[in-house]
Amino acid sequence: METEKHHIVPYRVYVYILIALVVMTFMSIGITKINLGAYSVLGAMIFATVKSVLVLTWFMHLKFDQPLLRFMVGFVVLLFFAVIFITFLDYYFR
Amino acid sequence: MEHVAQHSDPHYDPEASKMGMWLFIFTELLLFGGLFIVYAVYRYLNPEAFQMAGHELNITIGAINTIILLVSSMTIAMSTSSLQKKNKGLTVLLLEITILLAVIFLINKYFEWGVKFDHGIWPGSEHLLNDLGKGEILFFGLYFVMTGLHALHIVVGLVIIIVALNKIQKGTVNADRPLLLENAGLYWHLVDLIWIFLFPLFYLIH
Known part of the structure; x- marks a missing residue:
């Protein structure tokens, strides 16, 4: 409650x-x-x-919300940066 | 006493609704995130063209719209506080201000796009295809798609806020059941969040 x-x-x-x-x-x-x-x-x-x-x-x-939400947001941000990182690895070393 | 208020709808589950809203927001973030990655790659491949094309955009209109969205984010955030303080009149007023600001944002966008059209710039226009290079075509393509998709989200946000406002006036959204307003607020802040990145990436290229 x-x-x-x-x-x-x-x-x-x-x-x-x-x-x-x-x-x-x-x-x-x-x-x-x-x-x-x-x-x-x-x-x-x-x-x-x-x-x-x-x-x-x-x-x-x-x-003020439950910590799980913060964790989830952090995870999505990390996922996004991982995709950027991998995409640019591809473009830099082409 | 509280049981009486909750009994009217046994399916009210604020934690789950809020988490559902966040999951939806994640899909939205990744939708725009994908477009930002497309932007980043094309800008990396066409740096000069993106700079040249960026000069075409009006920083003043962009900055005004930024301020409008930030203020509207504040008013809807305040409305969640005032709803919890059981100040219905103030909640309604704050939401009306939010709606007004959203409409002003769209009007500015209309004039801003109108100027581009007057300059012969729109997706697939002759001026764009014949006189400008590949990089400029990519820049303006992304500009129209991303600000257009963002404007579409403003329209959807407007509808959600109007629904929430309606239910607050009817009393079905109140201090004990504020979640529809809170989720409307979350959606509106998402729209603000996306603009926070759109503004520097398109308007502030120099």
Whole structure:
């Protein structure tokens, strides 16, 4: 029964997360305006990854849900990266 | 007392419903994931063409739509809190704001695609096939497919949110049975999550 009791997230927490997301959006725009070559793609992707972790953790409530869900999300992310890795192994060494 | 509320529907199982929703979200993530891998490979093979074509996209419209989606994600997340606090009026208001923001997103998308059409760029257009190279064709093909599929998800999300809003007004979704709203929220955040990656990959290539 305990898991059915929901943790009620205060509104201000969501406001903080939104501010962080918006700031990172502008930072990722800023970093691509500076010419860093390949690093600007890397920078934009790092910002996108941090943003998606915030969305998953707070907006999608993974922080408060059962640990199994977090494990499952982690597994899917790993699976996705494994497929990217294998695909690019193929393309690099062709 | 709580048994009375639960008795009305013995099949209500929040843990299982939520897990089912997550399993569905995984299929969605891998659907878009596959498209992102296609994008990554073609960009790796045609780096200059992707840069040139990326300049055609309007960063300002992309950024505005990003902010709109982020704010709408916040309002629907807040609505789950306000439902649990039994504040029905605020829940309804927050969902109405979410719906409004989703509609504005689609209107922006309409104008954005309209500009591309005015420039003669759409899948299979003469300008694209005759004047532009293979890399540009691939870029715009992926752009239309991925943002189009994403926009389709916005439309589906809109329908789900409207259904949830309707049931909240009727009282069948309430503080004791909030799961439909929570799952609608999860779906909406998924749409946001995909856009978080679409935006830098298509609009921020320089």
